[in-house]
Structures are given as structure tokens and as C-alpha cells.
Amino acid sequence: MLVSGGAAGVARRRATMARVKPIVNREDVAPEHHALFDKLAALRGRISGPSTIVLHSPGLARPWNEVSEYLHRESLVEAPHAELAVCATAREKDCGYIWNAHVPLARKAGVGATTIDAVRDRRSVDGLPSAERAVILYVRQLLQNNRVESDVFDELLKAHNPAWLVELTSWIGRYQALAGILNAFEVTPNAPAEVLPAAPRAASGKARPPLPAPRVTQISRRDQVPEPHREIFDAVTEGRGSVRGPFGMLLHSPPYCRRHLDVSTYLRFKSQVKLESKELTIIATAREKDCPYVWAAHAPAARKAQVSDAAVIAVRDRADLTSLPAAERDVIDYVRQLARTNQVAQPVFDRMRAQHGVTGLVELTCLTGHYGIVSAILNAFEVAPAPDAERLDP
Structure with missing residues (x-):
């Protein structure tokens, strides 16, 4: 998605106190x-x-x-x-x-x-x-x-x-x-602080479809990883059966991959966020990041987790959310607002906090951020899903 110029995210003054009690003691x-x-x-x-x-x-x-x-x-x-x-x-x-x-x-x-x-x-x-x-x-x-x-x-x-x-x-x-x-969560720097000025985004290329092949060799075999780091390859395959998707690129840096894997494991399997909200967050992030691989991997998982077909279609088509159930609508809106405007409106934040609790909302926010990292790797290195996978058009 090509983001137009403008001052998104700086249109309103930030709150002077965080929206939840910061943990400092x-x-x-x-x-x-x-x-x-x-x-x-x-x-x-x-x-x-x-x-x-x-x-x-x-x-x-x-x-x-x-x-x-x-x-x-x-x-x-x-x-x-x-x-x-x-x-x-x-x-x-x-x-x-x-x-x-x-x-x-x-x-x-x-x-x-x-x-x-x-x-x-x-x-x-x-x-x-x-x-x-x-x-x-x-x-x-x-x-x-x-x-x-x-x-x-x-x-x-x-x-x-x-x-x-x-x-x-x-x-x-x-x-x-x-x-x-x-x-x-509206965490602001301590005064005195430089205020980022409102300024239109500089031209930086144009939106385009993905390329047909990865830009560097994907790691898929254990012998492609240096001997001291092969246990990291094993850790990836243990939970997934094989190395694919972002891990084929992340394993070019095995020590970083190990740490990325630990965050992924917690968010996917230990987070207190309900499965349907997790999968909806992931596909909403995939849509905002125009990431076909994440979409192909998680749209079926979202449906299996009881995310409604209407919600999946609304996310895919960037459609209006009015007719969706409130729980689905708020998750999608939260991800969209954060991705598009770099802020979240207070009513949406308040409803999400009431629905998920502070811990759940923190984890959901980290989840969309984590899949932003995943999408960045996949998009920058042009890792595409299988040809017969569910499509995500630009």
C-alpha cells in the first residue's frame, strides 16, 4: 500500500501521561x-x-x-x-x-x-x-x-x-x-524534548507487486548453517517441521534468529490473548504491510480460529468495519490506526483495554509489532508464498 504524504500521527498533541501505569519500581x-x-x-x-x-x-x-x-x-x-x-x-x-x-x-x-x-x-x-x-x-x-x-x-x-x-x-x-x-500507550519523552515537526513524507519510490523470487539464497538445510549455530536450526524445525518463510532469511544471522524465535514462541503459544484475536491481529497486520506470505499462512488459521469470513474479507479488501461484531471490529481498527496514523483513538484504546486487559493489550500490541518485523523481512527479501496459496493483492 502506498502511503500518501501528510502529517499522519502528529495531528494531535500526545498525552503527557501514559495510558496505563508505567512499571518503573x-x-x-x-x-x-x-x-x-x-x-x-x-x-x-x-x-x-x-x-x-x-x-x-x-x-x-x-x-x-x-x-x-x-x-x-x-x-x-x-x-x-x-x-x-x-x-x-x-x-x-x-x-x-x-x-x-x-x-x-x-x-x-x-x-x-x-x-x-x-x-x-x-x-x-x-x-x-x-x-x-x-x-x-x-x-x-x-x-x-x-x-x-x-x-x-x-x-x-x-x-x-x-x-x-x-x-x-x-x-x-x-x-x-x-x-x-x-x-x-502514549509514552512520551521527558521534558525538555525535541518535538518532531509536521512534514510531508519525502518521495521514496512507489508501491509495486512483489518480485517473483527471493533476493538472496534461502536457508533450508542444516548444513547451510555454521556448525556452532546448528542447534538454532534444530530449534526452528522442532516447532515447525521445516525451515520456511522468514526463518529462511533470519537464519543468515543465527544468533538473532534464536532471539526472534523465542519472542515468536511466546506470542504464538503462551500469550494470554485469545486465539481468534491473535490470528485476526496477524492478518490485519499482514494486510497493512501488504505481506502475501503472512496472509497466506494465517488467513486459513484465522478462519480455523473462528474469525468470521466477513472479518477476513473486510481485512483483505480494506473495507468498512461497521457491520462486524464489536470484538472483531476493534481489533482490526486498532491495528489499522496504529499502522496508518501512528496513534490509536482513545475510545478504541479504552474498548480494547476493557476487552483484553492491560496485559492482553500489551501482548496484542507486541504481536502486531512482531509481525511487522516478520513482514519487513519477507517483503524486503521478497519471500513469496506458494503459487497455489491464498492470494493477497496489493
């Missing part, structure tokens, strides 16, 4: 979770940002945080590229919290003021250093059009390797997910 969690709280607090000196929300689901918080720890401590992506990608993602998602947290880190990593200003003001990247230009275009194209043009993809792949590009894509998807949490 040890006493905010049950005693059995004190060790987890202490571990997370020790990493950065305190609990802040997305963690204050995700800790409402302690079972999810552990694997969720381990993804961040890998990216920040072990990622193949060098700090200048990673922090620039995070800032560009924050700008696309109109997330003031991430912007204010990471612009200083980008500057410290050597990203120049001209580049940061171009990202903030959504200006053309012409004239910027080629490496910075490519990273910004990659973010803009992936988040605005759900695809990356071949010249941009190939430039980064040639300069690096598949594992590096998998991790860069995961940085973008990860911070898109974190922005979703912060925006949905």
Missing part, C-alpha cells in the same frame, strides 16, 4: 518477577521507555528484551548505520520518544547534523554520503511502501552481506514495533 511487579525486574533495570540503570509497558507481561518481557540486547551489543550492523536506521524509523513512525533517545546516539556514532536534519524534516537525501543515503531510503521505502527498490537493496547487499542486511531490516522492524508500543 520493583514493587510494581509481583514478587516472583522481582529478579526479572532487577535484571532489566541493571542493564540501563533503570526501567524506562517501552520496558515500562512490556513489563505488564513479564513472560514476554524477558525474550522481548533479549532481542534489544542482541541488537545493541552484538549486531553486525555498525553503530552509525544502526542509529541512523533507528532515527529514520522514529521519524516515519512519528515517535518522539525514540527520536529523542537515539538522535544523541546517532551523533555520538558519527552521523552528521545535515543527515539528521534531512531525516527530521523528511527532506530529499540527494547530496548525503552514499552509505547514509542508502540506509535512509531503505527505511523510507520499507515503511512507506512495504517494499525496497532493487537499486537500494543491491547497494546495501553489495556493501555488506545477507546477514548484515537481515539485521539492518530487523533493526527497522524492531524499532517500528517499539514505536507502536510507545505510540499506542
Whole structure:
């Protein structure tokens, strides 16, 4: 879906307090979770940002945080590229919290003021250093059009390797997910903070159908994975029978794949969100991200979970939701609003909280973010479903 220009997500002033009580003190969690709280607090000196929300689901918080720890401590992506990608993602998602947290880190990593200003003001990247230009275009194209043009993809792949590009894509998807949490729950930066200006999106390519073949070799055999990491291949196949879909790309970076798998396992099989709401969230995310693979994998699963045919069709066709049952309508509307406007209207948020509880809503928000990461990998690397799979047209 091609996103039109405009100031989506900055049209109204953010609330000054989060929509749920942020978890910042040890006493905010049950005693059995004190060790987890202490571990997370020790990493950065305190609990802040997305963690204050995700800790409402302690079972999810552990694997969720381990993804961040890998990216920040072990990622193949060098700090200048990673922090620039995070800032560009924050700008696309109109997330003031991430912007204010990471612009200083980008500057410290050597990203120049001209580049940061171009990202903030959504200006053309012409004239910027080629490496910075490519990273910004990659973010803009992936988040605005759900695809990356071949010249941009190939430039980064040639300069690096598949594992590096998998991790860069995961940085973008990860911070898109974190922005979703912060925006949905209205977690704002502490004053004084730079306010992201309203600005039309810079041109970043165009919407197009997927390409017919993956852009890099998919990993499907154990011998394609380095010996020290083959247990990660085994962990993927244990739960799924084979390596397919996003894991064929994620296994180019086995250590990151392991952490992604742990989050996926929790959200799919341990989350307190009811199965029908989970599957509806996943297909609504697939539609917003124009991801044929996720749609083909989960539309049948949604029907099996008792999601109504009317809801599946409404999601697929981006149709009006008025005639749907309230529970289905609100889930779809929540995902749509977060994806399209980077915010959620208060009545929708309140109904979702009443329906799912705080923990359930946190997990559902993380679920749409997680499948945003999955869709980013599949779309950027052009992984298509089987030819006879259920179609999702642009």
C-alpha cells in the first residue's frame, strides 16, 4: 500500500501521561518477577521507555528484551548505520520518544547534523554520503511502501552481506514495533524534548507487486548453517517441521534468529490473548504491510480460529468495519490506526483495554509489532508464498 504524504500521527498533541501505569519500581511487579525486574533495570540503570509497558507481561518481557540486547551489543550492523536506521524509523513512525533517545546516539556514532536534519524534516537525501543515503531510503521505502527498490537493496547487499542486511531490516522492524508500543500507550519523552515537526513524507519510490523470487539464497538445510549455530536450526524445525518463510532469511544471522524465535514462541503459544484475536491481529497486520506470505499462512488459521469470513474479507479488501461484531471490529481498527496514523483513538484504546486487559493489550500490541518485523523481512527479501496459496493483492 502506498502511503500518501501528510502529517499522519502528529495531528494531535500526545498525552503527557501514559495510558496505563508505567512499571518503573520493583514493587510494581509481583514478587516472583522481582529478579526479572532487577535484571532489566541493571542493564540501563533503570526501567524506562517501552520496558515500562512490556513489563505488564513479564513472560514476554524477558525474550522481548533479549532481542534489544542482541541488537545493541552484538549486531553486525555498525553503530552509525544502526542509529541512523533507528532515527529514520522514529521519524516515519512519528515517535518522539525514540527520536529523542537515539538522535544523541546517532551523533555520538558519527552521523552528521545535515543527515539528521534531512531525516527530521523528511527532506530529499540527494547530496548525503552514499552509505547514509542508502540506509535512509531503505527505511523510507520499507515503511512507506512495504517494499525496497532493487537499486537500494543491491547497494546495501553489495556493501555488506545477507546477514548484515537481515539485521539492518530487523533493526527497522524492531524499532517500528517499539514505536507502536510507545505510540499506542502514549509514552512520551521527558521534558525538555525535541518535538518532531509536521512534514510531508519525502518521495521514496512507489508501491509495486512483489518480485517473483527471493533476493538472496534461502536457508533450508542444516548444513547451510555454521556448525556452532546448528542447534538454532534444530530449534526452528522442532516447532515447525521445516525451515520456511522468514526463518529462511533470519537464519543468515543465527544468533538473532534464536532471539526472534523465542519472542515468536511466546506470542504464538503462551500469550494470554485469545486465539481468534491473535490470528485476526496477524492478518490485519499482514494486510497493512501488504505481506502475501503472512496472509497466506494465517488467513486459513484465522478462519480455523473462528474469525468470521466477513472479518477476513473486510481485512483483505480494506473495507468498512461497521457491520462486524464489536470484538472483531476493534481489533482490526486498532491495528489499522496504529499502522496508518501512528496513534490509536482513545475510545478504541479504552474498548480494547476493557476487552483484553492491560496485559492482553500489551501482548496484542507486541504481536502486531512482531509481525511487522516478520513482514519487513519477507517483503524486503521478497519471500513469496506458494503459487497455489491464498492470494493477497496489493
